[in-house]
Amino acid sequence: MKKNHYTLGVLQYIPFFYVIWSDDLLSASEINIVTTAFKDDETLTAEDQKTLKGWLNKNKKPSSQELKSWRLTISNAHIKLIEHDAYPLASLAKRLVDRYFSETPINKQLQHIELNLGIQPNHYHHLFDVDVQQEATSEFYSANELDAILKGEFAASVTAFHEVLKNPIFNWEIQRNKEKFRATVLQQVKELAKNNYGAMAYPRAYGGTEDMPGYAFIFENIMYVDGSLAIKFGVQFGLFGGSIQKLGTKYHHDLYLDTTGKAELLGCFAMTETGHGSNVRGIKTTATYEKETDSIIIHTPGNNDNKEYIGNALDATMASVFAQLIVNGKNEGVHAILVPVRNEHHELLPGVKIEDNGYKLGLNGVDNGKIWFNQVRVPRKNLLNKYGDITAEGTYHSEIENPNKRFFTMLGTLVGGRICVARAGLGGAKKALTIAVKHALKRRQFNDNKKIQEDLLMDYPSHQLRLTPPIAKAYVYDVTLQHIMKIYSDDSKTDKREIETQVAGLKSIITWYANDTIQECREACGGKGYLIENRIADLKGDVDIFTTFEGDNNVLLQLAAKGVLSDFRAEFNSAGFASVLKLLTSQLNDKLTTINPIYTNKTDPDHLYNPKFHQHAFEYRTRRLTYTLAMRIRDYIKDGVPSYQAFLKVQTHLLALGKAYSCQLSYEIFTKFTETIGDEKNKALFEKLGTLHALHEIRHDATWYLEQGYIGGPKSKAIRQRVERICTELRPHINTLVDGFGIPEYLITAPIAK
C-alpha cells in the first residue's frame, strides 16, 4: 500500500478527471453525466463530492500543477491500462485505488460515467504514463527471418534497391491527369535506368548482369512504388529490349541494346492488334520483303488490323513490330521487325500513325496507344533474325524448318514477361494484404454489451477467414515463382516447352488470385479501402488487366491443359489439336489409383495436416481430369466430330485441368522448398502455411472431390473446420506474416496502415 494525498473516494475519480481535462473537452454533456454519477455514488463523502464538484467548473480549469499531481499519482502506482477490459478506465481506477488503499469493490458509478462519456482507450491511452496492454500481437516469429527465407540469395540486392527507391522521385501521389502521370513515370523509368536496373537482364557487354531472377525481384518491388511504373519499365526493358536481346542477333545488340538499357532509346513491343490479341498467329500486319530495294514493307491491311494497347507508344522512337513476313509471295509466319516510328524531334515518321488509347481503368501512367503502318519501308537488316532470316540473295531461311516450332520458339520471349506479370500481381496482393491486416489490427467495431472497448476487426473469425488464406497463398506463390524463374533462366535447358506450359498455367492462377485478394482487401477495409490515399484502389485498377495481357488467362489455361494432355510434347502456343491428338493415347492407358474407403473418411489432424495427403489429392485430381478429358476427346473423334469442334466441346474441362495442374505444381515446389529450411521453428511455420493453402484449395474444389468419392462428407467438413482452425491459430502471428513480405514502410504510405 502506497501513499497519496487523496481520499479513496476522490482518488478513484482522478483518471476520469485527468482524461476530461487533458483533452480539454469539457462539454455540457460531460458535466451532466459526471454530476449525475456523483450524486448516486455512495463511496463519496460530502467532502469528496465538494472537491470533485470544484474540479468540474467549465470556466475554471484545474491548475497545471493539479493536473501534474494527478498524472504522478497515476504513474507512481505502476499499474497497467488493459485495453480489452470491459471498462478499461473504471478498471484502471479500481487498480489505482487497490494500490493505495485496500481491495475495493467495483464502482458502478464510474462504469456509468465511462459508458456515457463513451470514451475508449484509443482516445486517451496516450495521456497516461502507464504501460498499455494491447491485444496481443505475438513476437514468437521474426518478420526479418521470414523475409530472409523468402528473399534467399537476393536479400542484399533487394535491400540495395530499396535504398534507390528512397529517392523522392519515387514518392507516391494521386495522379488524375494522364499526361502529367506519364511524364512522372517516364522520369522514374529513366532514374531506374540510370541506376543500371534497366539493363539488368542483358549481357554484361551491354551494361547488364544477365540476372533475370534478380530482375524479377526488382520488378515485384517496383510494383510497391506504382503499377504504371512497373509496366512501363517492363515494356521498355523486358518486352522491347527483350525482343532485341532474344530475337535479334549481334548486329541489333550492338546497335540498340546498350541505349535501350539506358532508356536513351525508347521502344515499344507492337504485337497485339485490335482484331487479334490472344491469337497472335492470326495477326494481320504484313511485312513484305521487296527484293528490288532490299527492304521490308510494313503495312496495316484492314480496319481492325492496327496495333493496339501498345505500351510506350507515345514515347517510343522505335517499335518491335510483329507481322506476317512475306518473302517472294510466301507467308513465312509471324516475325518481329524493328521499325523506327519517330525522328529525333519526336515527330512521327511518314506512314506511321499513332493514337492515344485514352483513359483506362488503371495504369494511366502508361502511354498505351494504337499504331497504323501505311507501307512503311525499313532495311532488310531490321528483321530480328535469330530464328528466321532473309538472306542477301533475298530468300527466306530458318534453322527451324517446322513453321509451328519456329513460331513458338519466338513467342518463348514472352515467357519471362509472364513470370514477371505474375510476380507483379503477387506483389500487388501482398501490399493490399499488408494494408488490410494493419488496418484490421487497429480498427474496432461492435462490442459485447458488457464492454466499452470494441473488438478489433482482426479478431472476427470471418475477417480471419478472408485474410489469412490469401497470406498463406502469397508465401506459396512467392516460392513457386522464384523457382520457376530459376529454371526458366537456366540456359542449359534448351527444350522450354514444359516450363512454358507451366508458366502459362501459373500466370493465370496467380493473377486471378491477385485480383480476388485485392478485392477482398478493399472490402475488408470498408469505406477506407475505397479512398485512393489508402492505395488499394489503385492496385485494383492496375492489377485487373494482368488477367488479360501477356496472354488471356482462359487461353493460357487451355494451353497448359494441352501441354499436360500431351505430356508437354505438344507445341506451345499452337492451336495444336493434331499434335495433342497424336500424343493423347498415352493418357488413355493411365491407371487410376482406387481410393481406399478408410482413406476417404480419414479425418484425424495428422492425416489432414500431412503434405503427402495434399499432394496425393492434387495429383489425383490432375490425373483423373487428364484421363477423363482424353476419354471424352477420343469418343468425340470416334463419333466423327472434327478435332477443333471436339476441343471446343471440352473447353471447360480443359480449363479445370489447367488449374488443377498449376495448383499441383505450385504446391509441389513449395513443399520441396520448405524441406530446405534449416531452422525448425520457421520450417514448421512454412509447413503450416502450406497446409492452410492446400486445405483451402481442396476445400475450393471439394465438390469435385466429393463427386469422385475421393473424400467423404465428414472429411469434407473436417477440412473446412481445419481451415478455420488454422486461421485462428495464425491470428497472433498475422502481423509478423505480412511484415515478412518485406515491403518497406515508406512505400506503403496508406494512412490506414500507419
Add this chain to the structure above:
Amino acid sequence: MKKNHYTLGVLQYIPFFYVIWSDDLLSASEINIVTTAFKDDETLTAEDQKTLKGWLNKNKKPSSQELKSWRLTISNAHIKLIEHDAYPLASLAKRLVDRYFSETPINKQLQHIELNLGIQPNHYHHLFDVDVQQEATSEFYSANELDAILKGEFAASVTAFHEVLKNPIFNWEIQRNKEKFRATVLQQVKELAKNNYGAMAYPRAYGGTEDMPGYAFIFENIMYVDGSLAIKFGVQFGLFGGSIQKLGTKYHHDLYLDTTGKAELLGCFAMTETGHGSNVRGIKTTATYEKETDSIIIHTPGNNDNKEYIGNALDATMASVFAQLIVNGKNEGVHAILVPVRNEHHELLPGVKIEDNGYKLGLNGVDNGKIWFNQVRVPRKNLLNKYGDITAEGTYHSEIENPNKRFFTMLGTLVGGRICVARAGLGGAKKALTIAVKHALKRRQFNDNKKIQEDLLMDYPSHQLRLTPPIAKAYVYDVTLQHIMKIYSDDSKTDKREIETQVAGLKSIITWYANDTIQECREACGGKGYLIENRIADLKGDVDIFTTFEGDNNVLLQLAAKGVLSDFRAEFNSAGFASVLKLLTSQLNDKLTTINPIYTNKTDPDHLYNPKFHQHAFEYRTRRLTYTLAMRIRDYIKDGVPSYQAFLKVQTHLLALGKAYSCQLSYEIFTKFTETIGDEKNKALFEKLGTLHALHEIRHDATWYLEQGYIGGPKSKAIRQRVERICTELRPHINTLVDGFGIPEYLITAPIAK
C-alpha cells in the same frame, strides 16, 4: 444459268479483284500473292491470265466503269455471302460461277489467295450488294416483350423518363477532375429535380406522388447514365429528404420537404463516423439538450468521431446528423437532428468543419466529405421527432418505450435506400452484361485450321458459361427487388421486421453478384473492357462500394441470419444476442426431412428442371443450416460460453445461413412471378432462366449438398452438365435477353457495343 460478259476463269476472280480495288489496298504483298496464284491456276486460259494481269497494275487502277460492272455482275447473281464458310470469299466466287456457268469444282488457288491475303468477311462484306448471312441471332423471342414483362405497370413512366435522359446534359463523357465532375453531376441532379423526379417518393403536398416503387425504377435507370449521378440523387432525395420525410414531422415537412425535392435545399445524411460505420449504435457524436437555451448542442468528442464519407458534404447547406441524444444527463440513444452547416454565401457556419474525402476508386462525381462539429447549437425543434421528442418542458418522450425498438424503427428509414442500392448494382450488372454480350457477338478469335473466318467469342462454351448464368440471375433479381419494394412500400403493414431482414440479405447477395458480374464482363471484353470509353471500367469502380455502404454486406448477412434464427421476431439491426437466444428454442424442435436415396440420385432432366426440386433444395439448406446453427449456439451456451462469444464462434455459419435464406427467398419470389405470365412462350423462357439460376446456385453450394448427402456424386455432375447445356440452348437468344433489360442504346455509348 444467267448471262455475263466474263469467261468462267475470269469471273471467279471478280469478287477478289473487287475487294482488292475497292479498299484501294493494292500492296506489293497483294500483287505477289495473287500473281503466284494465277500461275498455278489450271482453270485459267492464257487469255484469262492476261486479262487478270492487266487488272493488277498498281499504277493503273481499273476504271470506275469496270468496278461498277464487277459489282453488278455480283449483285445480279443474287447470291449470299455466308460468313461462317471456311473460305467465305472463295465460296462466294464459286456460287457466282455456279450461277452463270455449270457447277464447278472448288478452286484451290482462290482459297490460297484468300488465306494469304488474310482478309475476313468483316473487312469487306459492306462492299458487296449481297445478303450477308451472319451467325444466327434468333428472333424467336421479342426483346420488347421481355422488357414489358419486367417493367410491368411501370413501363410508361420509365419510357417517359428515358425521354428526359435524352437531354444532352446527361451525355456521358470521361471525367477525371473531381471538381468538374461534381459540378456536372450537381447540374444533372437539379435537372432531374426540375422534372419532378426528386420529390417522387414524397407526399403530394410536397410535390411528389408517393411512388416509392416508381422511384426505385428511376434510380436503376439513372445508374445507366452514371453511377455518381445515381448516388448523389439518392443522397439528396432518398437519404437526406427521406430522413426529413420519415423521421421528421409536419413542422419539418412544411419547412424543408418541398425545397429538398426541388434541390433548392441541398442536404446530406451524416450518420457514418470514421470510427463507426456498421455499428451505428456506437456512434460518438453527441447531441446534448441544454434547457437554459432550449437548444441542442451537436459535438464531435474525439479524434475518430467525425462524420465521414458523407455524400453531398461539399454542396450541402444542411445536414441530417445522427447523434447520441443526451437529455438531462441521460443518453436516450441515436436520434437525427437537422443542423445547418453553411450560410447563404455557402460559407461554413461557426463550429462546423468540413473536409473533402478526396479521390476514390469510383463515384468521383459525388462530393464525399468529413464533418466535425464543435459545440454547434441548434433549436430544439430541429430534432427529427417522429419517434422520440423533447417536450417544451425539456424532458424526453417517445411513444416507443423500448430503446432498442426505437433505434431499429428509426433505422428502418435506411431500408428503402438498401433496396435502391441493390437495384443500382443490378442496373450496373445489366449494363455490363449488355456491353459484353454485344461485343462477344462481334468479336472473333481463333479458328479451325480449315477456316478463314474466326469464331465469335459468344460461340465458345467457356464464354457462354461466364455470361449466361449472370443474365439469368439479373432476371431473377429484377423480379425479386420489384416485389420486395412493393411489400416495403405497403403502409398497411406496420411490423417491418421481416421485410427489413429480407432486404438486408438481398442487398448483400445482389451487390456481390453485381461486382462479380461486372468483373466477369471486364475480363470477357479483354483489353477493350479496360478502356474507360467502353463503360465497364467505371461501373467496376462505382459499384464496388455498394458492398460496403448502406450496411456492410457481412454485417447485413448476420442480421439476416439472426432474423431467420428468431423467426423474424428479433430486433432488426440490434446486436440482438439475448433476444435471439430467447427465440432460439423454436428452431431446435424443427424436424428435418430425411432424404430418400432415390431422390439423392435422381438425374433425369424432368426432375432437374423442376422448380419444386430447386425450391426443396433451397429450403432444405436454409432449414438445415438454421437447425445446426441453433444446436451449436445452444451447446456453447451450455458450456458457459457468453452469448456474444458464442455468436462470434459461429460467425461463418451465420453468413452461410444469411446467404442461403436470401437465395431461397429470391427464387420463391421469382417462381411465383413466373406463374403469372400469361403468354406460354415467354413463360417457358422465364422458367428456363429460373432453372439456370437455380441449378447454378445449387452447383455453387454443391459441396455442402454433397456433404449432407442431399445429392449424390452423379446428380452433382448431372447438374453441372445441365448448367452448361442450358447456356448453350440460350445462345441463340442471348442478344434478345440483354435487349430485354431495356437499356436505351444512347445510354450505353460503349464503342464495342455498337
